[in-house]
Amino acid sequence: MQTMAFSPEKENQNSMWFKHKKALNHVLFTMRRHSLTSKQTQPQNQRQRPPLTEFSQPTSKIEDFPLTNLVSDITLLLSDEILLKILARVPRSQRNSNFLVSKRWLNLQGRLVRSIKILDWDFLVSGRLFLRFPNLIRVHLVNGCLISSRNFGVICTHEAASFHIGSDVEVKDWFFNEKSVLEADEIDRGLKILASGCPNLRKLTVMNASEMGILSVAEECPTLQELELHMCNDQVLRGIAACQNLQVLKLTGAVDGSYNSLVSDLGLTILAQGCKKLVKIELSRCKGSYEGIKAIGQCCQTLEELIISDHRMENGWIFALPYCEKLKTLRFLSCKQIDQVSGADEHLGSCSALENLHIEKCQLRYKKVLGALFIVCQNVRDVVLKNCWGIDDDMFSTASGFRRVRSLSLEGCSLITTDGLESAIISWNELQSLKVKSCNNIKDCAPSSVFSSLKDLKWKPDSRSILSANLAGTGMGKKGYRIFKRSSDWKSLPAA
Structure with a gap:
């Protein structure tokens, strides 16, 4: 039975792999873009793949993998300036939820706020x-x-100001004063x-x-x-x-x-x-x-x-x-x-x-x-x-x-x-x-x-x-008068 020996060099390599995963994803994305560009520029007769023989095996290329498998967040490939321009075009009614996406989006959303x-x-x-x-x-x-006090749920509004009041506040102090x-x-x-x-x-x-x-x-x-x-x-x-x-x-x-x-x-x-x-x-x-x-x-x-x-x-x-x-x-x-x-x-x-x-x-x-x-x-x-x-x-x-x-x-x-x-x-x-x-x-x-x-x-x-x-011809506006005019009929009703 063979046992695997611990190697510090392999451990450092694995840690460096996970550390530079984002950079590797960027490199793979660049390679895919260049491959697609070179494929479009090749002549028509050179774009066909050679037939497979019994000695040849199909090779996988980078374009065979979807981009979503290479990066977890595709917006990481965009700079802050480009993403800010995109978020600025989102309607104001839909911007408030953008900060929930990530910390980066939270910071970018804060940079778009101009009034508070x-x-x-x-x-x-x-x-x-x-x-x-x-x-x-x-x-x-x-x-x-x-x-x-923020502990009270009653809010009093006076012109341009709104403030909380409690049940122990006297009526004369409901509106704000110098104190x-x-x-x-x-x-x-x-x-x-x-x-x-x-x-x-x-x-x-x-x-x-x-x-x-x-x-x-x-x-x-x-x-x-x-x-x-x-x-x-x-x-x-x-x-x-x-x-x-x-x-x-x-x-x-x-x-x-x-x-x-x-x-x-x-x-x-x-x-x-x-x-x-x-x-x-x-x-x-x-x-x-x-x-x-x-x-x-x-x-x-x-x-x-x-x-x-x-x-x-x-x-x-x-x-x-x-x-x-x-x-x-x-x-x-x-x-x-x-x-x-x-x-x-x-x-x-x-x-x-x-x-x-x-x-x-x-x-x-x-x-x-x-x-x-x-x-x-x-x-x-x-x-x-x-x-x-x-x-x-x-x-x-x-x-x-x-x-x-x-x-x-x-x-x-x-x-x-x-x-x-x-x-x-x-x-x-x-x-x-x-x-x-x-x-x-x-x-x-x-x-x-x-x-x-x-x-x-x-x-x-x-x-x-x-x-x-507007009510002419509808009969409305007179029925109530007819009903309450006969109020004497209600007096003749027996008590319950």
């Missing part, structure tokens, strides 16, 4: 964020800035880490940051173009002024019942002098007056869109709007009042470049204020009034001063009637599009000859009359 919303602040501070997603350009940090937000020093530390790890950052959303935290982002991220700040004040705006290439800015000041911060004319002036390339500004719950809006109009020459949301502006600020010479879009959202105009109308200018006027969920109480706003916006082309309280026929008649309106959209304005609508737009010779929806006092009737020249008409003013018209 941070829920755990430690994920940012520990640096794992940049190892997992090295090519981020848009980061949302508001939810990560909140202090909340439920990380300290400014901790926020600044995270922003400094973020700036060093994402030098190509373009959009940032953060809460309760200080001047130093914004300065670190401005210095390390010169490509920053969009910035959204919550719990903002005048001091923070000193850091924003260092963002030279900033184009879109949203500031949120005080929130009733949650936190109180102040953005005044001082901060708006600092902002205007530092960020002269701004194209869009949204001021939410910010204070200010004529001087602050004037500074923005004079310094930000490229400003095209201004959004005023639930403002705390002082009276007379509307007189500064004409300084925004290139303003194209003006939006009012959830404002309890537009302004308390104290000056004469002859002192009002107009925004010559204005094209869009959008007023939504605002209280329009005074005719003089609305008339002054319409004078400033007299060159507007598209007008939207949506779910505005208080505007009636008399107030809407001030819109007759518009001469260049092409599109009008009315929705949820229940005090405007059909006569008020026609009397206001009868002089709008350029009107091409009209949309009327859920305005119950504008009856569901055939439009008059005033609307005959329109190219686009969407006429659904009264939802109740439309519903009754």
